[in-house]
Amino acid sequence: MSLDFGPAVALSCRECGARYPLGPSFACQECFGPLEAAYDFGDVSRAEIESGPANIWRYRSLLPVPADVASKPNMNPGWTKLVKAGNLGRALGIKSLYVKDDSGNPTHSFKDRVVAMAVEAARNFGFHTLSCSSTGNLAGAVTAAAARAGLDACVFIPANLEKAKIAMARVFGGRLIGIDGTYDEVNRFCSELIGDPMGDKWGFVNVNLRPYYAEGSKTLAYEIAEQLGWRLPEQIIIPIASGSQLTKIDKGFKELVRLGLVEDTPYKVFGAQALGCSPVSTAYKAGHDVVQPVKPDTIAKSLAIGNPADGPYVLDIARRTGGGVEDVTDAEIVAAMKLLASTEGIFAETAGGVTVGVLKKLTESGVLDPEAETVVLNTGDGLKTLDVLTGEAVEPTAVIKPSLDAFRATV
Numbered sequence: 573m574s575l576d577f578g579p580a581v582a583l584s585c586r587e588c589g590a591r592y593p594l595g596p597s598f599a600c601q602e603c604f605g606p607l608e609a610a611y612d613f614g615d616v617s618r619a620e621i622e623s624g625p626a627n628i629w630r631y632r633s634l635l636p637v638p639a640d641v642a643s644k645p646n647m648n649p650g651w652t653k654l655v656k657a658g659n660l661g662r663a664l665g666i667k668s669l670y671v672k673d674d675s676g677n678p679t680h681s682f683k684d685r686v687v688a689m690a691v692e693a694a695r696n697f698g699f700h701t702l703s704c705s706s707t708g709n710l711a712g713a714v715t716a717a718a719a720r721a722g723l724d725a726c727v728f729i730p731a732n733l734e735k736a737k738i739a740m741a742r743v744f745g746g747r748l749i750g751i752d753g754t755y756d757e758v759n760r761f762c763s764e765l766i767g768d769p770m771g772d773k774w775g776f777v778n779v780n781l782r783p784y785y786a787e788g789s790k791t792l793a794y795e796i797a798e799q800l801g802w803r804l805p806e807q808i809i810i811p812i813a814s815g816s817q818l819t820k821i822d823k824g825f826k827e828l829v830r831l832g833l834v835e836d837t838p839y840k841v842f843g844a845q846a847l848g849c850s851p852v853s854t855a856y857k858a859g860h861d862v863v864q865p866v867k868p869d870t871i872a873k874s875l876a877i878g879n880p881a882d883g884p885y886v887l888d889i890a891r892r893t894g895g896g897v898e899d900v901t902d903a904e905i906v907a908a909m910k911l912l913a914s915t916e917g918i919f920a921e922t923a924g925g926v927t928v929g930v931l932k933k934l935t936e937s938g939v940l941d942p943e944a945e946t947v948v949l950n951t952g953d954g955l956k957t958l959d960v961l962t963g964e965a966v967e968p969t970a971v972i973k974p975s976l977d978a979f980r981a982t983v
């Protein structure tokens with residue numbers, strides 16, 4: 573089998589640094605630490621990137637994908653809008669605020685970025701089935717990407733997810749298995765399936781393809797920097813489920829600095845969780861290095877991972893950069909979704925409510941610097957979590973007869 577992962581040359585252990593050949597492996601044989609892609613980058617210039625397509629493949633020379641990746645059938649996610657959020661900034665007292673709006677991806681969440689990497693890895697390893705454990709968005713991204721790439725799909729979710737996420741995972745075909753349990757239980761089940769002959773030739777995007785898959789989140793860092801005019805933001809707020817997106821955005825910023833594509837300016841990384849599933853913010857506030865698993869109970873189902881694989885790395889990054897980790901209640905999440913929608917015209921799913929809610933809370937408590945350039949992530953579309961809007965929010969402001977008199981009487 574001849575593998576082509578572009579600039580990626582090995583897998584390296586994030587704990588002990590041991591290196592392994594590129595393969596469908598995810599844990600270190602020495603210390604069981606997680607593996608990640610390691611690269612030998614050539615010269616990469618801003619001009620080369622800028623001449624690339626308006627999607628994540630403009631960064632292909634920084635990703636574990638072959639050079640001709642853009643010519644193959646895939647979803648081509650990325651290059652989503654970085655919205656200058658002057659109205660929200662004024663409402664919160666933040667001078668320079670941007671929303672990176674990843675609801676604009678093909679299946680309406682940032683997960684299309686990571687799955688695009690997994691598809692390339694599955695092709696490399698000759699897998700016929702694309703699979704995952706998912707809190708909802710990943711399931712839809714996987715079934716769509718598999719359909720486009722001509723692979724089979726079989727995805728696993730907690731059975732009680734939002735209807736829209738279930739519909740999105742089914743409409744693209746493949747099999748959708750609801751499991752009576754939490755995401756963490758679904759994930760454990762998938763790990764067992766990999767060890768079973770049935771799971772042979774299956775690419776679990778967030779398990780045996782994780783070292784490749786996770787790299788897709790770096791494209792958020794690249795895009796934000798390029799869209800700011802090749803600069804790093806001073807503060808960034810990122811939602812946490814497994815914590816992978818946050819750690820990879822930090823990796824992406826560091827690579828840009830190392831390659832001389834941006835200046836080495838300080839940036840603070842803030843993680844955002846829902847109070848009903850806040851193992852990382854709890855550890856952060858207690859000053860712990862270890863993240864104690866919790867049983868999730870929150871409307872932010874896409875972030876409901878009680879045992880986040882990248883939790884300790886998130887703590888390191890928050891502390892090293894001078895950032896932090898904060899949480900918000902379910903009521904604050906809904907209020908923040910409405911605030912973002914009514915100020916910027918962006919309808920975020922609950923995960924976006926979590927980041928904007930944390931943005932508000934940290935600004936009010938004086939932790940965030942209102943003078944510093946700040947980017948907040950919206951990672952998914954509000955149409956997928958309509959269920960959380962109830963009462964007045966889902967009724968017309970008035971129901972009247974079709975007459976001018978009736979209208980005058982209501983305004």
Ligand SMILES: Cc1ncc(COP(=O)(O)O)c(C=O)c1O
Nearest residue numbers: 709813814815816817874951952
């Ligand atoms: C909309 C949305 N935002 C953020 C995340 C967090 O991702 P991570 O597991 O990389 O922390 C998820 C994870 O499922 C998600 O669905």
Ligand SMILES: [Zn+2]
Nearest residue numbers: 585588600603
């Ligand atoms: Zn190791």
